[in-house]
Amino acid sequence: MFTTNPFDVADGDKLREECGVFGVAGAADAARLVALGLHALQHRGQEAAGITSFDGVDFHTHRAMGHVAGNFDREDVMVPLRGHVACGHVRYSTTGETALRNVQPLYADLASGGFAISHNGNISNAMRLRRDLVRNGSIFQSTSDTETIIHLVAMSKYRTFLDKFIDALKQVEGAYSLIVMTPEGMIACRDPLGIRPLVMGKVGEAIIFASETVALDVVGAAFVREIEPGELVIVKGGEISSHHPFAPISPRPCIFEHVYFSRPDSIAGGRSIYTVRKAIGAQLAIESPVDADLVIPVPDSGTPAAIGYAQQSGIPFELGIIRSHYVGRTFIQPTNEVRHLGVKLKHNANRALIEGKRVILIDDSIVRGTTSLKIVQMMRDAGAAEVHMRIASPPTRHSCYYGVDTPERAKLLAHSKNVAEMNAYIHADSLAFVSIDGLYKALGEPCRADIRPSHCDACFTGDYPTSLTDQDEVASVDQFALLAERVV
Template sequence: MSDTSSAAAKSLPPAHPFDDDKLKEECGVFGVIGLAEAANFVALGLHALQHRGQEAGGIVCHDPEHGFNSARRFGYVRDNFTKTSVMETLPGPLAIGHVRYSTAGSKGAVIRDVQPFFGEFSMGGAAIAHNGNITNADALRKELIERGSIFQSSSDSECIIHLMARSLQRNIPERMEDALRRVEGAFSVVAMTRTKLMGVRDPHGVRPLVLGRLGDGWVLSSESCALDIIGAELVREIEPGEMVVISDGKVESSFPFRPRPSKFCIFEHVYFSRPDSIIGGKSVYETRRQIGVELARENPVDADMVCPVPDSGTPAAIGYSQESGIPYAMGIIRNQYMGRTFIEPTEQIRDMGVRLKLNVNRALIKGKRVILVDDSVVRGTTTRKIKDMFLDAGAAEVHFRIASPPTAWPCFYGVDTPEREKLLAATMSEDEMCEHLKVDSLKFISLDGLYRAVGEATGRKKDCPQYCDACFSGEYPVTPSDQVEKGFELKAAE
């Protein structure tokens, strides 16, 4: 396979050096079959999925004349995969791609960790791109190395390729099935051979994956918003535990895993997915607006205006305003041009905190009682800085309303979460957090309220929750065995 990767293993600054108080998106995957110059469509799709990973991206394609080719780069899709010199090296009607924010393996910039991963088997080559996290990767990796496998990356996803290589099944789709039966955790995988595009979701369906169609071609994507950018039609979501194999214009579906209860990540509704995506047949924007409605019903407060913490708090702030009758206002203006290369974040610049990215609309908020709506509180560092900015600008009161329950547990299914002791809600009650942040009030939506907002009228089922909400509840649908082995303590049974 020809590989036009950039070989420099250098250290890059984080994509948002002043926004370290958010859970970092996992990854995004995209695949196309049956369209001329498929890699161009993949590049557009990855651009639409950039919010899911800004560290690096890669594309693998296949052309009958040129075979497999790939390109992997650090940084944004727009800076790498819009260049003719790169895209000309990626011919053919079949391609897959991946955007990455590292959640397992090396946190440094190492090109060998950039997906898709490729393997050459006796029946031909195959490439895979994985969104999620394998919770038994350490044990699998140790076993595979002891049996002679030579790993090229620090990524948990590479285990899938090695398991496929050791499978005795007769073709690549069957080998992938065989490999994924050994895998625990969360996975939405887009893969390809010389003639086939494949998509698989884990039995719980923790991470998203959708199927689209464009003319005679088919598309797999982490989110429906990436179908829109290429003009593709959303056909349906890939079901939990489903595997689709697309070739010769046909989609074959199977369910090779033992059925499990659906546990889609509820934080996709809150933050990860783009608001213009569709999840479960429902607009993500409308769900977030409804979260604001529930938040206003549960936690009213007298105030003069409702302001979002942009951009993720905007739909919930609109819902809060509509339900409460308190006017909505743009109390914070976001600098849209705060990019990776703006300035090296020296200590002096870091002290400015979020002011480089967000600025308070002083004339609007002076003397006003303000409700600030944000999607989450992780460490609390950004919340304190924003509160200080409002008080410095003359706000009379600052009330925070949070569009998710307290984040008290780390995620092990493909989200980069701080260690539990660094999560504010893991060590403090709501009242203690309010005092620590020195705000006039701080209230979170309840877990039942969040479930009602996403369409579960009766709230959360205690015996079998309808979603994965482990970051709020500490109830993990798949035991994070690698982390337990390292000493992580699960929540005690009630």
């Protein structure tokens, strides 16, 4: 993977994007292009993958747990996925259990015909919608929030499918980038704030939709443009139409796409992800300099920021941590001692380089802090004279409810501790984060304090750009239970 840091996946110590979507309309063997596109998006979801195709008469679906490779590189799987239209999905769940029934694309037979949907994001009022739909007779087949959209479309009183679909979207809150297939064509759309990314490309006469531009590159497609926030793009035969059914609102795309989620070779918002991450590292060096001998990235997600920090500070960049690319998840071991040794299967300190040196470690974020603790200890075990940690994002103090796997707020290290306390926890000689204004400056934008925020940065600031209906209900129940305990 290109942006993940699998130091110890079991720790849950990285924010992980829920999924990636990819669609093709108007290409022979469209499903094979989708499989290639999903390979490029594998970093966005490594739990499961699925592809649905349409041959003009029937829909064909294959969904499986695990990676794209091993599931969609087999002829017995790909040959039945016939048709000139197909969409796919890679999944890492933030809502819904880990089970095949939740793997997308989800498919249903509606009165208007077959309906397949791939969704990147999270519907923040799905719990309430589901409860109301069930009361009205809906029977759910999954625990995924995405299925609420299918039922809302099916229950809509509007006449045309497009109007039913728009009616459904106007009832949901939160973040979504969707690729939908019907017998009439393909629809790609983003939520009105554009929180989750979606781009459009073209290869030959075929139209491509993808979560990131790198997936366009892999299939040889030319980038056309981003799908605009609140826009629906419909591909029907050789015709493309655009619809804007929502009231205009200032976009708030996820800022963490620039920090961590997107591959560094992608383009988002007209900016090179790699270039932005180097700029964040340079800004971090300006804001939090330290006298040291080496700048060392935490592979692989910390590398671009580390290059920027080194170039700005003049301190040499070195690969002080060597990552093995041939190791998956470590096996669950019977003792803590053996389990700790499993970490070194994936990453090992470059002792000859580190011994006696003052090192600066650059990582993209700190979530629970367990990974940072292990890395600092690894440097000390290798003989580092000093270990300083610099983080290429502000402290993650709040949970995300827009399609990112985030621990509950109480388990976020920055929620309960200030920077000095966090530094004491990870046992570093010093710890510093880029400021929120510095992050915006690296994006080439004014300080956050001077403008209405141009991105969703709720994980840092707690400034959520939409209602959080389900979360507010849960919080109310929790507060009631707490009061009841106190009364008792």
